[in-house]
Amino acid sequence: MNARVFSGIQPTHGLHLGNYLGAIRHWVRLQDEHECIYCIVDQHALTTLHDAEQMRSNTREVAAALLACGIDPERSILFVQSNVPAHSQLAWVLNCVTPLGWLNRMTQFKEKAGKHRENAPVGLYAYPVLQAADILAYKATLVPVGEDQKQHLELSRDIAGAFNRKFGTEYFPLPEPMIAGEATRVMSLRDGTKKMSKSDVSDMSRINLTDDAATIARKIQRAKSDSILGIWYDPEKRPEASNLLTIYAALAERPRAEVEAEFREAPFAEFKKRLAELAVEKLSAINARMRELMADPAEIDRILRYGAERAAAIAGPVMEEVYDIVGFLRP
Numbered sequence: 343m344n345a346r347v348f349s350g351i352q353p354t355h356g357l358h359l360g361n362y363l364g365a366i367r368h369w370v371r372l373q374d375e376h377e378c379i380y381c382i383v384d385q386h387a388l389t390t391l392h393d394a395e396q397m398r399s400n401t402r403e404v405a406a407a408l409l410a411c412g413i414d415p416e417r418s419i420l421f422v423q424s425n426v427p428a429h430s431q432l433a434w435v436l437n438c439v440t441p442l443g444w445l446n447r448m449t450q451f452k453e454k455a456g457k458h459r460e461n462a463p464v465g466l467y468a469y470p471v472l473q474a475a476d477i478l479a480y481k482a483t484l485v486p487v488g489e490d491q492k493q494h495l496e497l498s499r500d501i502a503g504a505f506n507r508k509f510g511t512e513y514f515p516l517p518e519p520m521i522a523g524e525a526t527r528v529m530s531l532r533d534g535t536k537k538m539s540k541s542d543v544s545d546m547s548r549i550n551l552t553d554d555a556a557t558i559a560r561k562i563q564r565a566k567s568d569s570i571l572g573i574w575y576d577p578e579k580r581p582e583a584s585n586l587l588t589i590y591a592a593l594a595e596r597p598r599a600e601v602e603a604e605f606r607e608a609p610f611a612e613f614k615k616r617l618a619e620l621a622v623e624k625l626s627a628i629n630a631r632m633r634e635l636m637a638d639p640a641e642i643d644r645i646l647r648y649g650a651e652r653a654a655a656i657a658g659p660v661m662e663e664v665y666d667i668v669g670f671l672r673p
């Protein structure tokens with residue numbers, strides 16, 4: 343099968359282990375088989391981040407992290423969303439075929455808008471429509487994401503279908519989500535019932551790809567545990583142990599059941615020690631490469647400019663066809 347792959351990541355902050363295990367690792371692997379397009383979605387980040395310096399530095403940092411993780415800017419297209427006008431252009435067209443009721447169901451909007459929904463920016467509400475535009479501007483068919491994006495992806499399919507129906511065409515393929523691997527939802531190190539997230543106030547809750555070896559080890563040593571002897575998977579009763587077990591299996595690229603069998607009788611401290619060693623081993627190469635890249639921002643910018651040119655060469659003609667389908671005069 344030869345799919346066109348598209349996925350995006352927000353530059354609201356640096357990347358963490360949840361992003362890596364839930365999404366980026368799969369992005370890297372997919373490059374071997376498919377045409378891949380990876381986008382740093384700064385326009386999505388603008389829904390919550392209103393600090394120009396932060397936006398610029400996070401965008402470069404996320405680019406460096408993706409490159410360090412193994413995204414190859416020759417084989418794949420790596421670029422920044424705002425550099426390709428088709429995303430906003432298509433988002434507007436899709437805004438005009440998406441019923442309000444569909445957006446009202448989005449749980450991420452409800453979470454992010456909080457209690458004061460009246461004060462939430464319109465962009466936060468329309469966020470999933472821009473996400474659909476990202477994917478459809480490339481007529482992408484496979485979208486690797488973590489579990490939290492499932493609802494947005496279903497909406498993208500519905501929006502593609504709505505456009506096709508309204509204009510009596512089969513122009514847009516319906517994109518398929520790919521939610522793969524053991525670690526589709528990595529949880530906080532401080533609370534096994536909460537998602538590991540860049541918005542958590544406690545830095546101890548997550549492992550950042552910029553953390554050095556000592557920091558990674560310390561965060562794992564101090565991760566919340568329980569006082570039961572032995573490690574096994576039971577997300578209901580033992581969310582923290584289950585999360586750490588899942589992280590171990592994902593980092594080691596071994597089935598969870600196999601890792602579980604190995605640590606079934608191990609004390610928590612022993613398990614954490616082994617997990618810390620594994621995490622340091624797997625993440626330190628990424629960390630070192632990231633530092634090198636971050637030292638040369640001009641090179642990062644060059645890579646992103648090259649990516650934007652290639653992305654625009656695909657999305658530009660799609661946009662022309664869409665404008666034609668909806669009847670915009672192109673004199």
Ligand code: AMP
Pocket residue numbers: 350351352360361362363364365366486487488489490491525526527528529537538539
């Ligand atoms: P974001 O950082 O929200 O732009 O997310 C980028 C990608 O990482 C998306 O595919 C998310 O689904 C994925 N992701 C974010 N947090 C986690 C997590 N805690 N566990 C697994 N995947 C995640």
Ligand code: TRP
Pocket residue numbers: 348349350351352383386472473474476477485486487491494
């Ligand atoms: N909303 C996604 C997230 O927060 C990021 C994203 C934007 C995305 N556009 C996309 C993911 C298109 C997949 C495809 O993780």
